[in-house]
Amino acid sequence: MTTIIPAVNRPQQAVFEARHLIDGTWRTSADEATFDRLSPAHADLVTTAAKGGVAETEAAIAAARKAFDDGRWSRLSGKDRATVLLKVADLIDRDRARIALADTLESGKPIAQATSEIEGASDLWRYAASLARTLSGESHNSLGDDMLGVVLKEPVGVAALITPWNFPFLIVSQKLPFALAAGCTAVIKPSEMTPSSTVILGELLIEAGIPDGVVNIVLGYGDPVGTTLCESADVDMVSFTGSTAVGKAIVSAGAGTLKKVSLELGGKNPQVVFPDCDLDDAADAIVFGVYFNAGECCNSGSRIIVHEDVADALSEKIVALSEKVAFGDPLDPQTKVGAIISDTHFAKIDGYVSAAREAGAEVRLGGEALQVPGLSGRFYAPTVVTNVNSGMAIAREEVFGPVLSVLTFKTIEEAIDLANDAAYGLSAGVWSDDIHTCLAFARRVQAGTVWTNTWMDGFSELPFGGVKQSGLGRELGRYGLEEYLEVKTVTMRIGRSRAPWVA
Template structure:
């Protein structure tokens, strides 16, 4: 069944391919090899990027190390650092349209969502700037009349930042401004699929007055760039967003030097719908949750757990709303679901759907790739899969596409059992008008974020991160800043009151 709302090619004129280079020690640097990024939606080369080598990565790490050790950034006052971050935020807001266009062409996401991502990231930079001015420690003045101790918080040092392709600018902005606000220096590697907005941010950092070497950008692939950024002894911390499999590899690699690792990984995020919920609002949130960013989102609400008494009617409403979701050319302002990032990923998504059907699940809507007139076949239509059982891969694995799995339950305990029967624990949601039900669910669900009668509302003030195999550490919020700080205890004796340990004998 392919009854959906289709947006054909708009015929918009496309820019010339963007040329991206590394930023190392304040200097833009090319490479002998270049990597072309073909737009998943439009099938043309939209960017051509330098391919980083081990030597490039070593140079970037050395530049970050030197910049940290000489204090050109960490030695500034928090006020001075915040001023730079605020200027970056202003420049981001002045360049939203330029950044959004290249991000849509590289990723395939709808242009309206790219605009929201870029504009919203400016708020993260401003919030981090303010937090950086309020880093405080503790003092202990009850240790005795001759003792005083203080607990200091200092920047951890050189941070490697490795970001994914699905939200290349937003996720970078969940990490980089907080690391900078803490006083760290950084080496950044974006995904080779979506490198441009990171390189463009490098231009804004220079314009904002960030000292050379404080942020270095190396383009390229996981090997050698990402692996060296994770293993190098001059790096003090790695923060990574991506798949759980790669996150585990980074943890193993980083363990040889015992550097700190922060990971934001996969999710198989459930929404549980009780009969007393506002079902119209819940259905709309379910559709948003699974199709936003083409379903290529770690927070995607990719499985719903619906009470048996309302399951049939609720699924019918979700299917009806799914048909009305605008699907097609991501350059149209009306489009809500765009292209899949690569042909291989498109095939992977379809493989999960086929396996579910073979195991007895039923396709209520979609279930196949669907070419968009004038653009091509790298699109997967909004899909709803019913009669899913908890043992099916589509109910347990992160499909990372516009595919919704539907399960049912009878009791709260059964719902929580289904929610927690997963290796992931990133986020979960509950829909009910009963506050007792919502609180019991929030306490019982094993997830880093619990949404109640909403989905995917986020704020710079509220930390984000997962439990179990969804990661470790937190991003944004005060806790996100503290990930980049090291604790140092300072113990002072007041006056010469220490009794000698060695008892001297008379000569």
Template sequence: MNDLSIRASVGFEPAKEVFAGQHLIDGAWVDSASGATFERVSPSHGVVVSRCAEGGEAEANAAIVAARTAFDSGVWSRISGKERAAVLLKVADLIEANVERITLQEVLESGKPIAQARGEVSGAADHWRYAASLARGVHGDSHDTLGADMVAMVLKQPIGVVSIITPWNFPFWILSQKLPYALAAGCTCVVKPSEMTPASTVMLGELLIEAGLPAGVCNIVLGYGDPVGSVMSTHKDVDMVSFTGSTRVGKLISKVAADTLKKVALELGGKNAQVIFPDADLDEAADAVVFGTYFNVGQCCNGSSRIIVHKDIAEDFVARVVALSRDVRFGDPMDEATQVGAIVTAAHNAQIHKHVQAAQAAGAKLALGGGPLVVDGLSDQFYQPTVLIDVSADMGAAQDEIFGPVLSVMTFDSLEEAVALANGTDYGLSAGVWSSNMHTCLEFSRRAEAGTVWTNTWMDGYPEVTFGGAKQSGQGREIGRYGFEEFFEVKSVVMRVGEKSRARWVTKET
């Protein structure tokens, strides 16, 4: 691996003051009743970077009560869209004013490169601004052809209290794909960030208060899925759960939420494929494949962990991907030039390696990488850029979400075979197709079983364009108008407006 561009430590020393996080419940910052706390050790630097209150059932219940009380009072749910939008716009401005502070803590907790984290934090403000615009445009339907004395309306009303449970890989960004849209709809919320990346959510809570969000409208409980996430998924006063994370946990949430028939929106795992046809711009496609594989160290549900390449160009294309992979800058996340940082935990690093070893045992071959990566002066939680070739559709490398910097290469002869291979997993989050023939791109896009299909690009996203998965990649949608609609209940109101009374059902005998 000596030919890799490895960025070692740039002399950064984590702050001596460890970030301290508390729960935000009914507008107040509080410690846990038990006094329990938990720590997060930087995956890159091996030192404690945050120490937070560890919530339990008491804190989760208190937060839900606060959200329920705030919703029922109408302090947020019944004010005008204009008033809600004004607060959301203030939050967007405050995010931009605090980008560097939030970015630093997110880098320390997650291990992602500082340039990437900065882009995510600053870019998240756009979600808040777009959600603010949606808050002012909520409308239903009216029916004025039901007769001279009747009129009916279909209203859209906020669904109520929403539990928002977010993951560690994009803690600030994914929260901003959920929370502003829920607030724009008039909902109140309880948020639980991952125990591995709690700080940026706490910082956002500070900005919400500064922006003037009423007490109890957004509550934050720190801690672990059991018990905090469990209470948030089962409590009778929660009307909806919005969860991003693994398919395994998403299925569990669906099961436990069924007892109260609360709405569940899930954004789960993926085993996303990019399909490359011979007439594609191969240089552009190779660069996009490398980006999709190593972005966020491959710890991305939307990452392109599979490529399906036409046999006529497979050898040439893989060579391009391997050559580019050697130039990707792995190393210290605090270095502005670093493109790929650390794996989130040592256990996950080991799990990635087990997947790679299993693929080799099943007959796949290594074109690059295949083991842990040593970066002088940093922790041992780095993994080499890895490319597996000779992967068949039945291998774990083609089916399982490895969630690391590992690319599996498969080949095809025809469009029919490419579609079958792309759809041949339990997942259906994203897919991509590369061809200069728009007919090919459209045919594949229509037939791909995925919530998002990119053609001649990868992972471009906008607040206006909705996101979500098919099959076991989830249910419901986030962002865009479709994501906004998830936070409403639809109510029909039928009104008699004429003076004529309706025909009586019970009549007296004469």
């Protein structure tokens, strides 16, 4: 029996009116077009946003281009850029409750989780501020008495930042402060399903004193806003977080200008469980990993590969814990899992579970819609699917929902083969009390992040990104800053020591 949190009484709230931020001013669309966002949990109107087109996108690009080229931001000292970033972090902390509520209403995520994400976002801004002040290149004093080499690191230019709906404020904060720390200007396109918190960020940037045109926001759909950003010769790079399919389309769209592309894409992240680990610890982390953000997370621990000697025992523990996880109204602080983002995505999740059942897998728990008293939104029950083999779609493709697939293995070689038997390579985990087992797995698994005896711990200092079809480049850490930099070599001859080429 699933633990359900019924609807809570919430005060009536005005519909959020979201507009574009272009060259320091808030604007509606030239044709006055708008689009609405209904809360996925409550099914009522929460946002009306300006619907951008080519004209608004091109105006934002032109503003970012001018702001970069005239040096109003790119030529500031690291100290001056850091000062603004630190002000933004303070303002995020001040408005944490407002931002969290916007994300909860538009995405369906629990309010307690959203609040924690906003706290993490302000830390990202502070960390990026530290990078702005410590950015440095190299010098080479070993090229001979008459030569000196200097390697400069310079901002790439105008960055288009295209962000997803599952972590609206957190992911824009994994991109924008690093771009700004490097000296870039930006045009942001948030998901059409979750525009509000990015608009609020725009308000905070203005309050913090960001110069006009340095950060621009265009609301709307991938076509035409995202397409225009990717194809424009005045955009120097695109940073995108979202599905692998859209990531491939972005690479194609940017090919005409050979712009730099950074992609954080999908994952089918394995956790390999060896029989010598603490099964209770593993079960708790597995339940967290698959139900966090309703499984709508690129880092979701959506498949476990467990040694056959403990597979039944671990599955029983996971089912028992899953029944205790609080699903329901995201506005209740007790809720741990909220609503599914859209009807289309709900059908996709259910389709994977149905196909697995038809292919011979056993749905040990869930596999159906969840009714929450007092709410008419979309909720999917916690779902555990066993007797899964590696050929099933549910074991290979990104479900992006609260659905766990359980596979088994006999040897470490088989476990590593199963872990690597996917097109993705974002993250992976290993559970064992033997450090040799953990290190052997960590070195051989194809993943950008490996957790040992934990899952989804993250820090601003540590880079994040994937291999294979999970993406290109890295976010966070010093590597996150490097994404927004170009390297320039300056070779200097000292004095007039060069021998003439023509005698």
